Amino acid sequence: MVLKVSRQKHVVIYITGLNDRNVKFQKFAVSTWRVFGVRPILFQTNWVDNKSFAEKLDRLLGLIDDNKDSTVSLVAASAGASLAVAAYARRRETINGAAFVCGKLRNPQTVGASYYLQNPAFREAMSALSDNIASLTKVERARIMSISPLLDETVVVKDTVVTGVKNVKSPTLFHVPTIALCITLFSFVPIIFLKRLQKGRIET
Numbered sequence: 001m002v003l004k005v006s007r008q009k010h011v012v013i014y015i016t017g018l019n020d021r022n023v024k025f026q027k028f029a030v031s032t033w034r035v036f037g038v039r040p041i042l043f044q045t046n047w048v049d050n051k052s053f054a055e056k057l058d059r060l061l062g063l064i065d066d067n068k069d070s071t072v073s074l075v076a077a078s079a080g081a082s083l084a085v086a087a088y089a090r091r092r093e094t095i096n097g098a099a100f101v102c103g104k105l106r107n108p109q110t111v112g113a114s115y116y117l118q119n120p121a122f123r124e125a126m127s128a129l130s131d132n133i134a135s136l137t138k139v140e141r142a143r144i145m146s147i148s149p150l151l152d153e154t155v156v157v158k159d160t161v162v163t164g165v166k167n168v169k170s171p172t173l174f175h176v177p178t179i180a181l182c183i184t185l186f187s188f189v190p191i192i193f194l195k196r197l198q199k200g201r202i203e204t
Contacts, residue, residue, distance in 0.1 A: 009070035010038045010096075010198055012191065013063060014183070016045050017078030017102075018119055026077075029183040036191045039070070045080060045121075053083075053124030060087050064094060073194040074098040077179045078155065079115075081105060081146075082125035088140070089132040097143040097197040099190030101182040102152055102175050105133065106159040133162060141165050142202075145193045149178040166193070 014030045016023055023044050033040040043063060045056055060083060064072050073096045076084035081103025088095050104111065108126035116123040136144075141164035148160040148167070154175035161167045170186065172178040182189065196202045 010073065010195065011041060011067045011070045012038045012073045012075055012194060013041045013043050013060075013067075015043045015060070015074060015076035015080035015084050016047075017076075017080045017179070018047050018115065018122065020044055020047060025180075026183065029180075029187070032184070033187060033191055036188070036195065038073075038191060038195070041067075045083060047079065047119040047122055051121065053086075053121040053128070056083060056121055057086050057090075061090060064091050068094060071096045071198050073198070075183075075190050075194075076100050076103060077183070078102050078175070079104060079119070079122050079125070082122070082129045085129060085132045085136075086125065088144075089135050092136070092140055097145075097194050099145040099147065099193060100160070101147045101170075101179050101190070102149065102155050103146055103160055104155045105129065105146065105162050105165075107156075110156070110159070136164075138164055143197055145190055147178075147182055147189065149173055149175070152178070 012033060027042050030040045030042050043060055072094060074084045081100040084098050088098050145166045145168055146160050147170050148157045149170050149172045151173050152175050170178055172181055
């Protein structure tokens with residue numbers, strides 16, 4: 001199946017991972033995506049605040065809905081992938097596609113207890129992740145790219161791999177450096193994938 005999207009404007013929402021109090025670097029990096037002809041928007045999740053996962057998801061869905069007259073794609077880093085999957089599952093008719101960098105997509109039980117203690121909304125997001133992924137059809141999964149490094153000390157590489165998703169290996173090492181490179185020098189990889197989906201150039 002080839003899904004052709006006729007809308008001209010392309011909004012790419014970038015969803016932050018954990019430790020996102022200071023997003024200056026990410027905000028600058030994402031702003032450079034304009035060179036690809038997209039309008040980037042940074043969604044600061046604020047994982048450590050007292051807001052629930054449902055509240056964070058509602059805020060993201062509101063942002064997606066605010067841009068319903070454009071093509072909307074998602075890019076998420078690390079823990080942000082769990083939030084992006086939830087949004088995609090609820091706006092599957094709206095969202096063009098998604099790309100994750102070092103996204104934790106499997107085995108929520110292997111996340112360190114300290115991460116969940118400091119970021120309670122992340123625990124909720126991971127608890128819902130399996131059902132959200134299971135709800136996606138073969139075609140919808142094919143519109144997701146998951147990028148992982150050769151070695152990741154934070155998210156085990158096998159936990160970034162999901163059947164039916166376009167799983168891509170980045171020639172990089174470690175968690176933070178891979179995210180940094182994939183939203184700067186290698187940002188063309190996820191963005192071109194999403195633009196090709198928009199233009200109907202990728203069969204799904």
